[in-house]
Amino acid sequence: MPSRPTLIAGLLLTVGLLLVPAPTAAQNAEIKIDIDRTIGEVDSLIYGNFVEHLGRNVYGGIYDPDSPLSNEQGFREDVIQATRDLNVSLMRYPGGNFVSNYDWEDGVGEERPNRLELAWSRIESNEFGTNEFMEFAEAVDTEPYFAVNLGTGTIEEAQQWVEYTNYEGGTYYSELRKEHGHEEPYDIKYWSLGNEMDGYWQIGHLNAEDYSKKAREAAKMMTRTDPDLSLVAAGASNFRPDADPMHWNRIVLDELKDVVDYIALHIYVGDPNDNYYNFQSTPHVMEERTELVEGLIDIAMQDADREDEIKIAWDEYNVWYRARSGSDMEGETALEERYNLSDALVIAGFLNGFIRQADIVKMANLAQLVNVIGTMFTTPDDMFKQTIYYPIQLYAEHAYGTSLDVHVNSETYDTDEFFIGLGEQQTQQSDVPYLDVSATHQDDGEVIINVVNRHRDEAITTDLISQTGGFEGPFEVYEINGPDVNARNTFEEQPVQTEQLDDVQGGGESFTYTFPPHSVTMLKGRIAQ
Numbered sequence: 001m002p003s004r005p006t007l008i009a010g011l012l013l014t015v016g017l018l019l020v021p022a023p024t025a026a027q028n029a030e031i032k033i034d035i036d037r038t039i040g041e042v043d044s045l046i047y048g049n050f051v052e053h054l055g056r057n058v059y060g061g062i063y064d065p066d067s068p069l070s071n072e073q074g075f076r077e078d079v080i081q082a083t084r085d086l087n088v089s090l091m092r093y094p095g096g097n098f099v100s101n102y103d104w105e106d107g108v109g110e111e112r113p114n115r116l117e118l119a120w121s122r123i124e125s126n127e128f129g130t131n132e133f134m135e136f137a138e139a140v141d142t143e144p145y146f147a148v149n150l151g152t153g154t155i156e157e158a159q160q161w162v163e164y165t166n167y168e169g170g171t172y173y174s175e176l177r178k179e180h181g182h183e184e185p186y187d188i189k190y191w192s193l194g195n196e197m198d199g200y201w202q203i204g205h206l207n208a209e210d211y212s213k214k215a216r217e218a219a220k221m222m223t224r225t226d227p228d229l230s231l232v233a234a235g236a237s238n239f240r241p242d243a244d245p246m247h248w249n250r251i252v253l254d255e256l257k258d259v260v261d262y263i264a265l266h267i268y269v270g271d272p273n274d275n276y277y278n279f280q281s282t283p284h285v286m287e288e289r290t291e292l293v294e295g296l297i298d299i300a301m302q303d304a305d306r307e308d309e310i311k312i313a314w315d316e317y318n319v320w321y322r323a324r325s326g327s328d329m330e331g332e333t334a335l336e337e338r339y340n341l342s343d344a345l346v347i348a349g350f351l352n353g354f355i356r357q358a359d360i361v362k363m364a365n366l367a368q369l370v371n372v373i374g375t376m377f378t379t380p381d382d383m384f385k386q387t388i389y390y391p392i393q394l395y396a397e398h399a400y401g402t403s404l405d406v407h408v409n410s411e412t413y414d415t416d417e418f419f420i421g422l423g424e425q426q427t428q429q430s431d432v433p434y435l436d437v438s439a440t441h442q443d444d445g446e447v448i449i450n451v452v453n454r455h456r457d458e459a460i461t462t463d464l465i466s467q468t469g470g471f472e473g474p475f476e477v478y479e480i481n482g483p484d485v486n487a488r489n490t491f492e493e494q495p496v497q498t499e500q501l502d503d504v505q506g507g508g509e510s511f512t513y514t515f516p517p518h519s520v521t522m523l524k525g526r527i528a529q
């Protein structure tokens, strides 16, 4: 019979075991890379961004003549530098909902009228317009992508804007540009035919048939002015229960199949019920919609009169759910969402999705650049980079080449709700992998492996296996992480950033790497040719 002290010790040990949570076992996973299993070329235009006249994006964001941080032209030098570092390939302008009540002529020349701006309930001073934006685009080394007003605007106004920006000379609007100090045409290539015209919230909202007719006629006038334009149709953005987004997409694709080069899709996701794992699965909504629209494109292409295919432009995507009602939706401080690490993981999930669908997704624009659901946040005399800045910056710096069809063996989870946007549509999503992976390969042997470990608590030890040719280390390692998924950056401290860690050797057929919880990791090395 055990003695009394032994009994007490045994009891204490049992209670202790019950009270102290057992350490969670790390999972294991496999990532198999085969350079012969290719998807398509990653288009650099997937690393685009967006500047809308909304809140403090333009005024108080990129342009703030009263700020001590601005240059002589009124542009914020710190924002210019951070935008250059973000490697933005393409910048959409000037909206968004704003464009559907915008007269571009208000924003050029000497006379700049104050206008009541009805999309976001503010006064638009028009101090910043086409030429100021082009100056900014040049300063940050990005390609401009303009949207024309097909809400209150006419097809003639759309044509005149192209004439102003792209026509060499000898006509009213091209000479006006010269009078405004811009002798050479800008040759702006990318133009979108309106914004979210399927949305009941859009000024001048149309049905699919009326939109297609107006867009086709605008396109006719615009391309007769400049035949080198690349045009983008407004695809469906209204996914509320009473809408029929695929009807819109089908009609628009059928009607505009010989006219446009892209169909634009928009998506905003959020975590309104504080359900981290549901939220992490939301980039897969985007991938599902890509597949649906790709099917419609295939159907439309059956009898289209063109060589190439229409491509998909996710020309607005982001996390947006906090600043989405009441006064957060209007005026000078509209849409000032503050991001955390969880949001940055979702943005990396979007980027992985775009790369996995690189054969059809050929453009994407994070919405938006500064303050307004932005990658940066400013006051007149300070600026910090939000968490979502970092995945975009990292991918846009490195992730190019041919997208690979990666095989991933990772444990999965089921979501009980699959929220998108405002959480109005929910379904269940099963088999969401904890490891979300994409990879790219270059002709010179470079391979980039992008891994989001969505697990909130567990590291995942993973065998990386090369199916064709051996890995050649060393691998550079970049990691975006923070103390926990709610970690945010502020003016005072920025716990969420990209860190370059020590290289890993990673040679031969396989190597093992442990991806820490709630992290984005990029491994950059080579595969022998």
Ligand code: AHR
Pocket (backbone or CB within 6 Å): 052, 095, 096, 097, 098, 195, 196, 266, 316, 367, 368
């Ligand atoms: O990015 C904010 C808004 O979201 C855009 O103006 C509009 O196009 C979308 O609904």
